[in-house]
Amino acid sequence: MAIILPDLPYAYDALEPYIDAETMTLHHDKHHATYVANANAALEKHPEIGEDLVALLSDVEQIPADIRQALINNGGGHLNHALFWELLSPEKTEITEEVAAAINEAFGSIDAFQEAFTVAATTRFGSGWAWLVVNAEGKLEVMSTANQDTPIMEGKQPILALDVWEHAYYLNYRNVRPNYIKAFFEIINWTKVAELYAAAKA
Numbered sequence: 001m002a003i004i005l006p007d008l009p010y011a012y013d014a015l016e017p018y019i020d021a022e023t024m025t026l027h028h029d030k031h032h033a034t035y036v037a038n039a040n041a042a043l044e045k046h047p048e049i050g051e052d053l054v055a056l057l058s059d060v061e062q063i064p065a066d067i068r069q070a071l072i073n074n075g076g077g078h079l080n081h082a083l084f085w086e087l088l089s090p091e092k093t094e095i096t097e098e099v100a101a102a103i104n105e106a107f108g109s110i111d112a113f114q115e116a117f118t119v120a121a122t123t124r125f126g127s128g129w130a131w132l133v134v135n136a137e138g139k140l141e142v143m144s145t146a147n148q149d150t151p152i153m154e155g156k157q158p159i160l161a162l163d164v165w166e167h168a169y170y171l172n173y174r175n176v177r178p179n180y181i182k183a184f185f186e187i188i189n190w191t192k193v194a195e196l197y198a199a200a201k202a
């Protein structure tokens with residue numbers, strides 16, 4: 001067994017004009033594939049720890065020191081991207097009542113949430129991710145992480161993710177990350193967000 005690169009759940013050009021086919025092709029076939037290959041290379045050095053990346057990254061101290069950072073970077077890179085693909089949708093989806101209620105409770109309004117998420121994504125310096133997570137108290141929270149760090153490492157369950165590495169947007173949006181963030185809100189798979197929210201609350 002090994003970690004497998006999942007197929008995209010839609011065609012490479014399905015998210016155009018918001019995310020172009022060339023970006024999706026490179027992002028999935030090269031960047032994500034490399035995280036998978038490197039995660040497998042790290043795991044092969046310690047077959048005794050298994051391959052459950054969620055369990056391993058939930059408690060990084062249990063990861064053998066010689067592969068710990070490699071697994072944070074590449075195991076995290078795999079989990080983050082696998083989640084990200086599923087959180088994008090070529091078809092318009094609507095925010096569900098349950099998720100809207102939780103967002104309103106945490107942020108006051110959908111607009112205020114969008115603003116907080118946009119700030120997190122815009123101000124993440126260098127490479128990283130913006131997240132909507134369910135925290136240990138079961139409440140929603142917006143946060144960002146550096147590199148491929150996952151909120152799972154902090155005991156938080158991600159239900160929405162935005163990759164703000166330059167590889168995610170530079171071909172189309174060049175240096176203008178805010179336009180990419182704006183486009184992201186047009187292609188969020190709210191059905192998947194609702195599914196992840198329900199699972200995190202269970």
Ligand SMILES: [Fe+2]
Nearest residue numbers: 031163165168
């Ligand atoms: Fe990425």
